[in-house]
Amino acid sequence: MIEPAAGPRCRCGDLALGFLAVTVLSGVALAPLYRPEAALESVEAIEAGLPWAWLLRAVHGFAALGFLLATVAHLVDAVRAGGRERLPAGPWWRSTLLLPLAVLAMLGGFVLRGDAESLAALAVWRGVLETIPLLGAPLATLLLGPPGAGFGAVTAHHAGTFSLLLWLIAADHGRRMWPTGRSWAVALLSSAAIAGVVPLPLGPAEPTGVGLLGPWYLLGLQGMLLDLPPATAWLVPVFLAGGVGALAHVQGRARTATLAALGALLAAWVGWTVRLLLAGAG
Amino acid sequence: MATVGSRSRREFLDTAWRWVAAAGAALAPLGVLGILSRAGGRPREIVLDPGILERAAREGGVAVEGVYVRVRDGVPDVLSLRCRHLGCRVRPDPARGGFECPCHGSRYGLDGRVHSGPARSDLLRPAVRRSGDRWIVELGADDD
Numbered sequence: 001m002i003e004p005a006a007g008p009r010c011r012c013g014d015l016a017l018g019f020l021a022v023t024v025l026s027g028v029a030l031a032p033l034y035r036p037e038a039a040l041e042s043v044e045a046i047e048a049g050l051p052w053a054w055l056l057r058a059v060h061g062f063a064a065l066g067f068l069l070a071t072v073a074h075l076v077d078a079v080r081a082g083g084r085e086r087l088p089a090g091p092w093w094r095s096t097l098l099l100p101l102a103v104l105a106m107l108g109g110f111v112l113r114g115d116a117e118s119l120a121a122l123a124v125w126r127g128v129l130e131t132i133p134l135l136g137a138p139l140a141t142l143l144l145g146p147p148g149a150g151f152g153a154v155t156a157h158h159a160g161t162f163s164l165l166l167w168l169i170a171a172d173h174g175r176r177m178w179p180t181g182r183s184w185a186v187a188l189l190s191s192a193a194i195a196g197v198v199p200l201p202l203g204p205a206e207p208t209g210v211g212l213l214g215p216w217y218l219l220g221l222q223g224m225l226l227d228l229p230p231a232t233a234w235l236v237p238v239f240l241a242g243g244v245g246a247l248a249h250v251q252g253r254a255r256t257a258t259l260a261a262l263g264a265l266l267a268a269w270v271g272w273t274v275r276l277l278l279a280g281a282g
Numbered sequence: 283m284a285t286v287g288s289r290s291r292r293e294f295l296d297t298a299w300r301w302v303a304a305a306g307a308a309l310a311p312l313g314v315l316g317i318l319s320r321a322g323g324r325p326r327e328i329v330l331d332p333g334i335l336e337r338a339a340r341e342g343g344v345a346v347e348g349v350y351v352r353v354r355d356g357v358p359d360v361l362s363l364r365c366r367h368l369g370c371r372v373r374p375d376p377a378r379g380g381f382e383c384p385c386h387g388s389r390y391g392l393d394g395r396v397h398s399g400p401a402r403s404d405l406l407r408p409a410v411r412r413s414g415d416r417w418i419v420e421l422g423a424d425d426d
């Protein structure tokens with residue numbers, strides 16, 4: 001574990017667990033209202049037809065966002081603590097799975113909306129997975145179901161596999177099952193406050209005149225797909241996760257080089273986000 | 283002697299179990315891959331009834347369940363609307379003619395030929411067969 005005196009300064013790890021708990025519990029409450037076989041209609045009913053369900057959906061969405069941001073902040077804090085981390089290599093590698101799993105879970109949630117943008121995201125997700133040599137097609141079937149089979153598999157992984165793994169790894173990492181009372185309160189109140197004023201997007205069933213962008217946290221990868229081969233969209237995350245994991249093993253110059261490579265990848269991510277937005281605006 | 287015998291038997295069993303475990307570990311992913319590769323779903327069929335063909339002939343073409351149908355000499359001319367880049371559904375672009383993909387902007391001509399990327403290949407033409415006064419479009423995994 002990270003020693004309190006030398007470890008990260010922010011309490012983002014516990015806060016992340018708070019956001020994760022709010023996300024999972026609000027998701028459990030939403031689950032009976034969602035129908036994978038009529039995805040868009042059921043989300044429209046949640047938004048407009050059922051009292052308070054819109055708030056539950058918004059809390060779920062913003063708590064998930066809070067989890068992602070708190071996890072990133074916790075990671076940045078741990079990396080900034082330099083060689084002072086006391087996390088052994090095994091738990092460190094396991095913990096690096098949190099970020100990709102969080103993104104997969106959130107992408108699953110985005111896809112479950114069932115609108116035009118989410119259908120496009122599902123197609124791109126499948127297309128990218130299928131470029132993985134040998135494993136690609138079966139992995140796409142495992143994660144997303146057979147082509148044209150609807151949202152059943154995505155629902156199962158969003159609500160089951162990814163959420164369960166996230167909680168297990170977060171609990172293992174933080175050595176606690178439940179967040180502290182303070183993290184509960186901050187996560188719940190901040191998600192509910194934002195949910196009350198910022199509407200969660202839900203697009204039309206058919207694409208409109210504008211290009212489809214997908215979730216904001218993947219805009220960089222979407223942008224790369226304009227110019228680079230499709231495999232880039234899984235290679236870049238693999239290199240990012242691998243680079244963060246490798247930080248457990250390297251010191252001195254090797255650590256600096258790894259951090260520089262990670263920084264270059266992130267800069268490319270931001271650059272292609274801008275490129276995509278400019279292309280969309282043009 | 284009994285001790286030596288039981289030890290060598292135990293060693294033999296240990297080695298055998300290790301080989302069995304290694305073989306199992308090697309075969310398990312292959313088995314999983316095999317099962318998954320068969321879970322690819324059945325080809326989908328789209329029925330084009332005379333009403334759809336009439337509309338397609340009148341309007342110059344209609345989009346139906348992921349394909350674009352035109353009529354040439356009384357026979358449906360069908361293009362898959364699955365983008366050849368990463369599979370988004372392309373849409374007809376009446377202003378510029380042809381088809382455009384909303385995901386990364388690939389453009390195709392009316393005949394399905396790719397005009398600009400990132401897609402590199404043309405839209406597919408699924409097989410079509412006649413069944414009475416209707417036509418059946420057979421969509422494979424790549425067309426759908």
Ligand code: FES
Pocket residue numbers: 365366367368369370383384385386387388399400401
């Ligand atoms: S999926 Fe059509 S351009 Fe990328």
